[in-house]
Amino acid sequence: MREVTSMTAEHSLTWLDQAAWEDLVARFDGRMWAVARAFGLGPADAADAVQGAWLRMVESLDGIRDPERIGAWLVTTTRNEAIRLSRRARGEVASGHDLPDAVVPDPAAAVVDADFGRQVWERLETLDEPCRSLLRFSVMHPEATYAQTAMRLDLSPGSIGPTRARCMSRLRSLVGDAV
Amino acid sequence: MRDEYLLAALRMAVGIDPVPGRVSADARAAFKLRLPGGIIAAPVETSRPHGARGGTLETNPSNAGSSGGRGGAPGLWAGGPRLHRFTTPDLTIDVEPVVADGRLEVAGQVSSSSEPDPGWHVEVRTAHITKTRELPRSGQFAVGGLPVGWFSVVCHRPGEPAVSTRWLHVRP
Incomplete structure (x- = not known):
């Protein structure tokens, strides 16, 4: 089996065979699934977002110019598909043809990793309340509505959005200090 | 750093909600x-009304039995299915997907500078099922009974490269 990590930018992806493809799936589908679920998608929509990312790759094999960033490309594409599915689930009608242009891999996608996640947990546990409980709950129950979150944590429903944004900002600062 | 990336990393670290086997199997396939x-x-923007679906499902003999039985029913397309158009320099593929009775129906039309010759055919592909239709001179086609979700249409012409649409997603 070819090692995807050994590819260089001079190579196109047209050499990919089934075994190499399955290697990509084994390495990245867990990260893609985690991103789709973290976005708040239910299992069916998350499955569609992940499948959509793989199908975008199928139609983009000749156009991906930096094979070393395939992981970031897949995670970024999953996020893009998750955004489009979320918008449609909310009844938003897209203008134009509603199809993504060429994907620019987001370097930040590299943080979607279990080892890095353990470092983030260490920082999360240092937060004060209600941030610690709120972010724990958000991680474990990404589909929960603000009303459900408020009831569970005994907070005001109207405060969930702003509080969560503030807590995530604090967590990002702590993580930024750590890396 | 995006919030959902951080949340995803946190979820991976505690090992909850691993990717389902069916999702991985679909990815491999x-x-x-x-x-x-x-x-x-390439996708191009269109202004709605005219479409490929105008009577195609019931009037085209090549589509008999392929539409899931509801083609052309009054009011079925209330609000109208969305038209997607894809072009190359010498070919245009119009596609109108709709969900009826929980199944995906795809009507469409292939247009080019010349009428389709015998041997031209289209495939409507999903992750698990592909259905093929010979193209009549009108270039119209319709396929029913597909699972909802992702699909694409491929036009095959003898001696020419296959031309496909982008992958499109349809759910009720």
Whole structure:
């Protein structure tokens, strides 16, 4: 089996065979699934977002110019598909043809990793309340509505959005200090 | 750093909600859906009404039995299915997907500077099912009974590269 990590930018992806493809799936589908679920998608929509990312790759094999960033490309594409599915689930009608242009891999996608996640947990546990409980709950129950979150944590429903944004900002600062 | 990336990393670290086996199996199977040597037609914006669906499902003999039984029913397309158009320099593929009774129906039309010759055919592909239709001179086609979700249409012409649409997603 070819090692995807050994590819260089001079190579196109047209050499990919089934075994190499399955290697990509084994390495990245867990990260893609985690991103789709973290976005708040239910299992069916998350499955569609992940499948959509793989199908975008199928139609983009000749156009991906930096094979070393395939992981970031897949995670970024999953996020893009998750955004489009979320918008449609909310009844938003897209203008134009509603199809993504060429994907620019987001370097930040590299943080979607279990080892890095353990470092983030260490920082999360240092937060004060209600941030610690709120972010724990958000991680474990990404589909929960603000009303459900408020009831569970005994907070005001109207405060969930702003509080969560503030807590995530604090967590990002702590993580930024750590890396 | 995006919030959902941080949340995803946190979820991976505690090992909750691993990727379902069916999702991984579909991802592995996606490799077989590539189209070596094929051309992917570019999406273009369209203004709605006119469409490929005007009576196609019931009036085209080549589509008999393929529509899931509801083609052309009064009011079925209330609000109208969305028209997607894809072009290459010499070919246009119009596609109108609609969900009826929980199944995906796809009507469409292939247009080019010349009428379709015998041997031209289209495939409507999903992750698990592909259905093929010979193209009549009108270039119209319709396929029913497909699972909802992702699909694409491929036009095959003898001696020419296959031309496919982008992958489109449809759910009720």
